[in-house]
Amino acid sequence: MPHPKAARLQALPPYLFKEIDRLKAEVAAKGVDVINLGVGDPDQPTPAFIVKALQKAAENPEHHQYPSYSGMGAFRTSAAAWCQRRFGLELNPATEVVTLIGSKEGIAHFPLAFLNAGDVALIPTPGYPVYHSGTLFAGGVSHFMPLVAANNYLPDLNAIPEDVAQKAKMMFLNYPNNPTGATADAAFFEKVVAFAKHHDIIVAHDAAYSEMGYDGYRPISFLEIAGARDVGVEFHSLSKTFNMTGWRLGFAIGNAEILDGLGQVKANIDSGAFNAVQEAGIAALESDQSSIAAMQAIYTERRDVLVAGLQALGLKVEPPRATFYVWCAAPQGMTSTQFTALLLQEAGIVTTPGSGFGEPGEGYVRFALTVSKERMAQAVERMTKLTF
Ligand SMILES: *Cc1c(COP(=O)(O)O)cnc(C)c1O
Numbered sequence: 085m086p087h088p089k090a091a092r093l094q095a096l097p098p099y100l101f102k103e104i105d106r107l108k109a110e111v112a113a114k115g116v117d118v119i120n121l122g123v124g125d126p127d128q129p130t131p132a133f134i135v136k137a138l139q140k141a142a143e144n145p146e147h148h149q150y151p152s153y154s155g156m157g158a159f160r161t162s163a164a165a166w167c168q169r170r171f172g173l174e175l176n177p178a179t180e181v182v183t184l185i186g187s188k189e190g191i192a193h194f195p196l197a198f199l200n201a202g203d204v205a206l207i208p209t210p211g212y213p214v215y216h217s218g219t220l221f222a223g224g225v226s227h228f229m230p231l232v233a234a235n236n237y238l239p240d241l242n243a244i245p246e247d248v249a250q251k252a253k254m255m256f257l258n259y260p261n262n263p264t265g266a267t268a269d270a271a272f273f274e275k276v277v278a279f280a281k282h283h284d285i286i287v288a289h290d291a292a293y294s295e296m297g298y299d300g301y302r303p304i305s306f307l308e309i310a311g312a313r314d315v316g317v318e319f320h321s322l323s324k325t326f327n328m329t330g331w332r333l334g335f336a337i338g339n340a341e342i343l344d345g346l347g348q349v350k351a352n353i354d355s356g357a358f359n360a361v362q363e364a365g366i367a368a369l370e371s372d373q374s375s376i377a378a379m380q381a382i383y384t385e386r387r388d389v390l391v392a393g394l395q396a397l398g399l400k401v402e403p404p405r406a407t408f409y410v411w412c413a414a415p416q417g418m419t420s421t422q423f424t425a426l427l428l429q430e431a432g433i434v435t436t437p438g439s440g441f442g443e444p445g446e447g448y449v450r451f452a453l454t455v456s457k458e459r460m461a462q463a464v465e466r467m468t469k470l471t472f
Pocket residue numbers: 124185186187188189212258262290292320321322323324329332333334
């Protein structure tokens with residue numbers, strides 16, 4: 085008996101990494117030593133003090149029972165204090181912080197709280213696929229805002245048609261940006277706040293890369309902008325900041341009423357993050373943050389090796405000042421997927437085609453800085469033998 089999938093699943097674009105996984109397996113089967121610069125998953129282990137904190141917390145029987153839906157009080161207090169130290173934000177941990185089972189969970193569930201069937205969400209493209217899939221699952225309609233080099237990969241709010249802006253209920257943004265590595269300044273966020281107030285739109289800012297800034301650059305929080313808390317929330321993640329992707333821990337901050345909607349969805353779907361993991365998160369957030377500086381130093385070295393190598397090949401690429409992605413233009417006359425296939429088949433290097441993140445990403449390839457600088461140098465060396 086066939087079991088046709090629901091329309092909401094059939095409406096999803098093909099899974100970005102599926103075709104790449106297939107090609108990767110094909111190349112690896114030939115015995116090629118594959119260098120994986122595809123998926124954005126830190127290669128470094130979680131700092132030992134965080135692992136220790138989990139080990140200790142796992143032994144506490146209190147943590148073996150259901151956690152609180154919106155998060156352990158102590159974790160939310162820690163997250164609020166971290167945001168105070170890092171961004172100067174004053175947040176009430178009881179109402180303006182919600183623990184998430186990774187920020188992806190919160191992002192995916194968020195549209196369920198505010199979109200009715202047919203409501204519009206404004207979504208950056210190229211972008212993290214979850215903004216669109218979450219919108220689809222909620223019965224909403226995505227209106228894509230192109231991110232292009234000419235506008236520094238910031239959406240042109242003036243290009244959003246008036247009738248779309250009227251209908252829009254929410255806008256997703258993500259800076260520092262995956263996949264382009266672009267950053268946003270206060271002037272842009274001020275325009276967003278004004279636009280959101282004018283059109284009565286909820287802003288959901290994904291700040292997963294807030295701690296991945298280089299050369300002294302420290303990304304700002306959207307909520308630092310005057311009036312931002314009237315319109316928005318911000319998603320934070322411990323995944324990239326503390327090499328904790330497998331642990332599933334993040335938090336949302338901002339407008340209490342909006343977060344209450346998200347909390348209500350979560351109370352009906354999941355039962356919160358494991359308290360022992362939240363205890364480990366407290367250890368991470370309350371640490372001296374030296375692990376972050378060490379991480380930044382590692383990615384800076386890798387970035388410099390890769391970008392110098394790509395530039396020497398004549399490719400158009402700028403060193404990103406944030407994120408662990410390098411967004412590189414494909415050689416003249418090649419599409420994203422053609423360049424990705426060439427890199428994989430001729431050099432054994434896995435990358436992600438920019439077009440997989442949305443149509444305006446066509447002509448670009450995303451390299452993730454997820455291998456050692458020695459391995460990165462090897463990748464560069466292999467690329468010098470390519471002809472394009
Ligand atoms: C990695 C990433 C996240 C983090 O997801 P978690 O669920 O917290 O691991 C969120 N947004 C973007 C754009 C990302 O690249």
